[in-house]
Amino acid sequence: MIQVIQLILALSFLVVIHEFGHFAFARLFHVRVEKFYLFFDYKFALLRAKRINGRWQFRFLSRKLEENDEWLQHPDNTEWGIGWIPFGGYCAIAGMVDETHDAKSLGQSAQPWEFRTKNVWQRLLIISGGILVNFVAALLIFGMLLFHWGEDSLPLRNIDRGLYFSELLEKEGFQQQDKIVSINGTEPETLGEVVQWIIIEGKRDVVVSRGNETVTLQMSEDLGNRYLALQNDFDRRERDKARQDPAYVKQRYILIDEFYPFVIDSVFPNTAADYAGLQKNDSITAINGVPTPCFAMLKEQLRQHPLDSVSITYYRDGEERTAYAFIGDQCRLGVYEKGPLNYFSLEHKDYTFFEAIPAGIVYGWNYLKMYIKQFRLVFSKEGAQSLGGFGAIGQMFPKFWDWAVFWNMTAVLSLILAFMNFLPIPGLDGGYILFLLFEIVTGRQPSDKFLERANMVGLIILIALLLFANGNDLLKWLFF
Numbered sequence: 349m350i351q352v353i354q355l356i357l358a359l360s361f362l363v364v365i366h367e368f369g370h371f372a373f374a375r376l377f378h379v380r381v382e383k384f385y386l387f388f389d390y391k392f393a394l395l396r397a398k399r400i401n402g403r404w405q406f407r408f409l410s411r412k413l414e415e416n417d418e419w420l421q422h423p424d425n426t427e428w429g430i431g432w433i434p435f436g437g438y439c440a441i442a443g444m445v446d447e448t449h450d451a452k453s454l455g456q457s458a459q460p461w462e463f464r465t466k467n468v469w470q471r472l473l474i475i476s477g478g479i480l481v482n483f484v485a486a487l488l489i490f491g492m493l494l495f496h497w498g499e500d501s502l503p504l505r506n507i508d509r510g511l512y513f514s515e516l517l518e519k520e521g522f523q524q525q526d527k528i529v530s531i532n533g534t535e536p537e538t539l540g541e542v543v544q545w546i547i548i549e550g551k552r553d554v555v556v557s558r559g560n561e562t563v564t565l566q567m568s569e570d571l572g573n574r575y576l577a578l579q580n581d582f583d584r585r586e587r588d589k590a591r592q593d594p595a596y597v598k599q600r601y602i603l604i605d606e607f608y609p610f611v612i613d614s615v616f617p618n619t620a621a622d623y624a625g626l627q628k629n630d631s632i633t634a635i636n637g638v639p640t641p642c643f644a645m646l647k648e649q650l651r652q653h654p655l656d657s658v659s660i661t662y663y664r665d666g667e668e669r670t671a672y673a674f675i676g677d678q679c680r681l682g683v684y685e686k687g688p689l690n691y692f693s694l695e696h697k698d699y700t701f702f703e704a705i706p707a708g709i710v711y712g713w714n715y716l717k718m719y720i721k722q723f724r725l726v727f728s729k730e731g732a733q734s735l736g737g738f739g740a741i742g743q744m745f746p747k748f749w750d751w752a753v754f755w756n757m758t759a760v761l762s763l764i765l766a767f768m769n770f771l772p773i774p775g776l777d778g779g780y781i782l783f784l785l786f787e788i789v790t791g792r793q794p795s796d797k798f799l800e801r802a803n804m805v806g807l808i809i810l811i812a813l814l815l816f817a818n819g820n821d822l823l824k825w826l827f828f
Contacts, residue, residue: 390431397427423442476777491704502539512524516574525607531555532552544718546571609691657675716763779802
């Protein structure tokens with residue numbers, strides 16, 4: 349429920365500011381905005397509000413306005429409201445062919461307060477306003493997060509024990525505890541950059557430090573798609589376990605991680621570790637005789653023995669010991685381990701207000717570039733299977749309330765919303781921008797009838813994409 353609330357709040361906020369971008373530029377150029385709605389109000393609205401003769405009037409659970417309604421006698425004043433269909437929202441601009449107006453409804457004679465009577469640059473700003481506001485809002489939120497909480501990072505140079513590599517990366521030539529020196533000639537600063545460069549961007553030349561030698565590795569061209577396939581398969585197995593046991597806590601696929609030992613920080617009562625007699629500061633080094641010199645390798649070994657008893661080799665006070673435990677279907681010992689921050693130095697940086705703004709701009713711009721580069725993976729079988737709708741977006745939020753995480757996710761979604769609306773698909777802002785740029789170049793304005801038909805095609809495309817993405821969520825929930 350907390351995830352659902354965060355999703356609704358974030359998307360509602362982003363829809364409102366997006367539509368306000370259109371509204372602000374429309375009013376700046378003296379264009380009437382007939383309606384401004386969060387969610388859609390097909391034949392019915394949860395709330396309607398309008399300023400009539402200097403006073404606000406409100407209507408709750410209101411049906412569609414009749415032709416002789418008093419509110420319609422005041423077209424200069426915008427009707428504000430909340431609809432009942434919780435998908436986005438809209439800003440109905442007078443004289444514009446969109447989801448609220450068709451070509452016939454505009455009439456023959458254009459009026460000075462209509463969108464279509466404004467010059468092409470004014471129309472371009474009105475259409476671009478939503479994208480612009482979402483983009484600027486994301487950068488400001490990132491900046492304010494840096495100003496309020498600062499920035500914590502674990503530089504790759506501080507991970508002096510080397511890295512853990514999954515089986516997928518071992519097949520690419522990595523060995524456990526390799527240290528990454530450079531990727532395509534550039535030194536990555538964080539572990540996140542390593543994943544971004546070799547998986548998302550497809551960079552292939554990796555130089556690692558291995559003992560006293562330096563080794564150059566060549567990544568496979570299809571590494572990103574193979575990773576997505578493994579990730580999808582892993583997620584299917586985790587969803588299956590969660591369906592069988594509602595108390596099951598889904599685990600994440602570890603592609604690459606810090607290499608550090610599994611040392612117990614605390615033991616939960618009445619768990620496998622408790623019954624096995626494990627204690628704080630015990631260092632676990634093997635499961636069923638298979639060495640597990642780091643946290644990620646131990647997690648991988650435990651996952652291979654569901655509903656099974658395992659032998660646990662560990663050290664206590666320098667002495668090697670063995671214990672036996674039944675780890676259950678969750679494949680968990682029931683302990684808190686000492687995390688990577690017990691072994692590696694985290695770096696924290698505080699920002700003044702005037703430092704945070706440009707830093708937020710850089711952070712947001714880099715994230716947007718990384719998101720755009722991910723699109724090369726979408727156009728593949730594995731990428732298409734990984735697409736998700738509202739369910740997948742909701743899973744991005746934590747199951748607890750954290751303002752820093754909430755606002756960070758809101759900023760990320762604001763960037764994504766800005767980018768998606770910029771795509772040149774009719775019906776989206778990018779489609780209108782494409783037609784306006786055509787008008788600027790050719791001097792010819794597309795007819796209202798053409799725009800209406802283009803919007804219909806775009807609407808079909810958008811509905812198909814929406815059904816596909818949310819259908820993926822549904823199929824994963826029902827069958828995978």
